[in-house]
Ligand SMILES: Nc1ncnc2c1ncn2[C@@H]1O[C@H](COP(=O)(O)OP(=O)(O)OP(=O)(O)O)[C@@H](O)[C@H]1O
């Protein structure tokens with residue numbers, strides 16, 4: 001049994017200007033102690049997927065329309081609010097891009113940590129306080145005794161994120177969801193925080209879902225990756241495999257469109273043309289089709305499911321030997337992935353069907 | 359836009375008239391530029407209690423047609439350098455010379471004339487475009503302000519500009535909210551190009567854009583540079599992007615430049631301990647490389663520019679100083695930016711002690727600093743806490 005199994009998760013937002021199709025049937029598994037990266041650009045559904053797992057979707061707009069989120073054998077979507085509250089923090093913890101959204105500005109760090117610990121554990125105030133002190137020390141806050149009595153605004157961004165990590169790990173959860181935990185931080189501070197996160201998760205055996213748009217961050221931090229686009233997982237593989245042999249045209253595009261620190265000067269960038277799709281339209285066909293150089297006629301009408309690249313392979317969904325899967329009618333070949341364009345003689349991307357243009 | 363700094367007005371000297379472009383002369387030269395923002399306290403009677411030293415003695419020259427990248431962490435003064443060059447602020451001291459003309463204290467028509475030659479592209483393409491103006495109106499505005507052409511000539515020029523930046527000229531009558539982020543940034547670029555500027559200060563022009571759109575704007579800027587012979591000051595915190603687009607890079611830390619070099623040299627032979635750490639901290643999207651890399655994890659946070667550490671601003675986090683047994687010199691004397699090799703200048707008293715890539719540095723200095731041993735960084739007594747903002751010292 002996996003620690004977490006998400007099946008066919010569908011999340012929509014009902015807003016005054018229409019329905020937002022935020023998550024369109026996402027499935028993945030996670031084992032204990034594993035680190036999974038969710039990558040994709042802004043708005044592709046990374047955060048919404050995980051807010052759904054935590055059952056923290058903004059109300060009343062956010063709706064889980066279907067699917068299962070099985071955590072330790074239990075479908076979280078069937079729990080009532082008090083059971084869910086019990087689970088949050090204790091079994092599943094979450095840290096966000098902006099720690100201020102989850103820290104209470106009018107309580108000291110000590111009050112917040114003690115409260116979190118005592119909400120889930122029968123311990124005295126002084127025991128909870130001692131644990132808080134230990135945790136702040138563990139995340140490398142200098143002068144932790146003094147710091148416990150400080151308010152969130154008295155910390156810098158990097159320190160606040162450390163405090164958040166301390167609170168998130170206070171109860172040694174089985175799963176930590178880190179949503180862009182370092183996006184707001186400077187790169188030298190990002191290095192501190194990622195290093196800390198990696199070390200603590202490994203020490204405690206916590207499974208981590210790391211959400212980021214930064215392929216560099218996941219390269220060093222994760223063992224498995226899901227690439228998301230427009231509310232779909234479009235490619236899934238072990239991290240080394242995904243970087244070495246990307247197959248989905250969007251993944252290929254992402255890897256070529258970002259300058260690398262170690263690139264040869266003058267190496268051109270190959271942008272992905274066009275813009276990300278408007279999720280207020282119900283997906284018809286592959287959402288990447290308007291931007292895709294590999295597209296076939298079928299791409300306009302049918303969304304391919306996530307299938308193994310080697311169709312005969314036995315599907316493994318977790319661990320280092322996870323099966324490389326891609327949701328694409330016409331995946332890039334390894335040579336094409338290097339060239340960032342289709343190399344087949346005379347191939348041109350299929351034109352949009354007439355009604356889609358009108 | 360605020361041009362008031364509250365600084366005592368230094369003897370206002372009017373810029374000398376331009377003497378025409380001389381070959382070999384930098385298009386832009388700034389010398390020992392300082393921009394301090396006063397901090398005042400008191401509700402009824404406000405007292406000047408200190409300064410945010412956003413820019414604290416920056417010297418930099420940019421040649422015509424060149425792209426100079428300015429990198430550094432949040433709050434180190436990059437934007438303030440850019441805005442002061444464009445004279446959106448009145449500098450505290452120093453000199454700004456564009457094409458031979460001193461514009462440090464220029465005012466009125468002299469300043470207006472200079473502004474035609476220098477334009478800015480902003481980070482947030484939404485906040486920087488007037489939501490009540492059409493795209494064509496936004497691009498046309500600088501032409502109108504400077505009284506360029508007849509109204510039909512301006513219309514034609516606007517259509518040209520929109521096409522140049524890759525927008526459909528027929529979209530000119532749409533409003534900013536009808537465009538995507540990348541398209542809005544294209545409008546910002548078209549507006550900046552309208553008056554045929556020589557210098558464009560681009561302040562984090564891609565930071566607010568989707569990853570897949572960033573390369574479109576980078577490529578556009580590179581193409582326009584070729585077409586129009588533009589000179590760029592490209593401000594960003596992302597060293598990978600800066601390295602891609604820049605001929606030369608200036609690394610900034612707490613209001614000062616700590617290292618300037620060509621892009622290639624800076625990557626191959628970083629010298630300043632801060633640059634070395636910065637390079638080692640930038641993640642590379644390649645798991646094989648990431649697994650082998652060793653990081654220099656810097657201690658503590660960036661101190662506040664309202665209360666910068668004495669001597670070398672970097673001394674509170676400097677790993678080299680720690681290796682050298684914490685020499686006193688770093689605390690008492692600010693290191694000057696010295697040229698160590700042709701075109702490669704470094705502001706560190708002990709620059710000669712560093713030579714090579716982060717990996718080499720780590721080998722030379724012994725003990726690894728990445729992975730498990732990086733815990734030291736946090737326990738280090740040199741770790742300092744930065745204030746959250748000016749005047750909020752901890
Ligand atoms: N108008 C102002 N009044 C007072 N302080 C200011 C002003 N503008 C900037 N500062 C301060 O000056 C310092 C440098 O700011 P600046 O905006 O130049 O940094 P930056 O390097 O561009 O940072 P970022 O990467 O976050 O954009 C900061 O401490 C900032 O708070």
Ligand SMILES: Nc1ncnc2c1ncn2[C@@H]1O[C@H](COP(=O)(O)OP(=O)(O)O)[C@@H](O)[C@H]1O
Nearest residue numbers: 013020022042043044045046047048058061279
């Ligand atoms: N509260 C909300 N109301 C309406 N739409 C939302 C809300 N939150 C998120 N969305 C939409 O859901 C989609 C996925 O968002 P999100 O998961 O936050 O993206 P990201 O991958 O950047 O984390 C986006 O189109 C976003 O605009």
Ligand code: SF4
Nearest residue numbers: 286289292299328329
């Ligand atoms: S080839 Fe077709 S299915 Fe594959 S990414 Fe392109 S448009 Fe989508």
Ligand code: SF4
Nearest residue numbers: 670673676688706707
């Ligand atoms: S002068 Fe001293 S503190 Fe500053 S960078 Fe050099 S060694 Fe470090």
Ligand SMILES: [Mg+2]
Nearest residue numbers: 043046047179
């Ligand atoms: Mg998000």
Ligand SMILES: [Mg+2]
Nearest residue numbers: 436437438561
């Ligand atoms: Mg800035």
